[in-house]
Amino acid sequence: MADDLYGAASPQALYDETYENYRQYLNPPLARVMKLSGSPVAVRARGTTIWDHTGKAYLDFAGGYGVFTLGHLHPRVVAAVRAQLDLMALSGKTMFDPLAGRLGKALAEIAPGDLGISFFANSGAEAIEGALKLARAATGRVKIVATRDAFHGKTFGALAASGRDAFKAPYGPLLADVVHVPYGDASALEGPLSGAAAFVVEPIQGEGGVNVPPPGYLTRARALCDAAGSLLIADEIQTGLGRCGELFACNFDGVVPDVMTLAKGLSGGVVPIGAYVARPSVWNAAYGRAPLLHTSTFGGSPLACAAALAALDVLREDRLVDNARDRGAQLLAGAQAVARDYPGVVREARGRGLLVGAELVSEGYGGTIIPEMLKAGVTAAWTLNQQRVIRLEPPLIVTAAEVDRAVEAFRLGAAAAQERLGVLAPSPAPV
Ligand SMILES: Cc1ncc(COP(=O)(O)O)c(C=O)c1O
The missing domain is CATH 3.40.640.10 (Type I PLP-dependent aspartate aminotransferase-like (Major domain))
Structure with a gap:
């Protein structure tokens, strides 16, 4: 099994080396944005979980934008x-x-x-x-x-x-x-x-x-x-x-x-x-x-x-299509409850199965919600064509307890956005 630190001397050394490589050799502006939003280095993943360079575990609700239907390394x-x-x-x-x-x-x-x-x-x-x-x-x-x-x-x-x-x-x-x-x-x-x-x-x-x-x-x-x-x-x-x-x-x-x-x-x-x-x-x-x-x-x-x-x-x-339907209904209901409780932040939650989107009142809230969810140990991601919509797209093997945890993290994110940013001007409605 590969070493979790990929040969680096410490977790911080692995982070510094990776960030510098991204900043110099891959995509400098994106590297800076990712650093600002608190993105760690992913070192290992299994099932619905990703571990970062410090050993912290995250429930993967970004799900590789839909890649990890079976979770990681089934x-x-x-x-x-x-x-x-x-x-x-x-x-x-x-x-x-x-x-x-x-x-x-x-x-x-x-x-x-x-x-x-x-x-x-x-x-x-x-x-x-x-x-x-x-x-x-x-x-x-x-x-x-x-x-x-x-x-x-x-x-x-x-x-x-x-x-x-x-x-x-x-x-x-x-x-x-x-x-x-x-x-x-x-x-x-x-x-x-x-x-x-x-x-x-x-x-x-x-x-x-x-x-x-x-x-x-x-x-x-x-x-x-x-x-x-x-x-x-x-x-x-x-x-x-x-x-x-x-x-x-x-x-x-x-x-x-x-x-x-x-x-x-x-x-x-x-x-x-x-x-x-x-x-x-x-x-x-x-x-x-x-x-x-x-x-x-x-x-x-x-x-x-x-x-x-x-x-x-x-x-x-493993009847994962059925699980996607059942856990999807749970996830959507949970996200809709957050939308009801934070109407100034979340305009609506929608989706089908385990493809759920939360449309924010203003794009600006996403920059607080996603990092806040990350702090709470759950990944989520923007949708590529609508910066106002955050997607929750976990593996189809996700459990009811994991869905509850993710909804709770989303709630923490919405609460933090409301507290920190107050009322932002709404982004235009979708075309
Ligand atoms: C519906 C749809 N089509 C095509 C693509 C492109 O796939 P890829 O990024 O593997 O080229 C994506 C990626 O997000 C997608 O969601």
């Missing part, structure tokens, strides 16, 4: 990866790989409807790139319709489909012919879908501030896509694999998309992986005669596939 995933390391780590791609085949089959078995042909990549953004390219190649059309406040990743195509201008401004021109419509409003889709290759949408917006659309949104979007001859791409990278209390969040509306993207929790938080799963008819239209058009050297490595197969087994056998 023993069955680790065992599968260790065993695979004795056989083969990466694929040479010139021969068949049994685990990639098995993972493709496993995803086809659990994916909605006839979604059945998978492509494996290494991250969420790459899965989105693959899905967007598939849509253009399959339809022969160019236009992509996406939603405001969406987050699909930060590579060029994924960024073009994402909805926050601040992340895009320095890089233009991005992909041509990407149109953004308001999220959750199916009627806004009708005109823009005309001639579109695809509508790409998160069944629940995660980084946009945990936005749950009205029931039937995806059903209506499905019908409109069918009428327009456009593909429906469901980005389940954050919402999928049980996070929201259903295996996939598009199941809430009983909708079968044409393409579904996955990443984050797919390989149990141990080895990175991204994937899209497509309808055979769509995949064949794009690549039936051109199987090498879209490829990846590292994508779907034996290590990642071994991890993903074990993770899917754990998800099913």
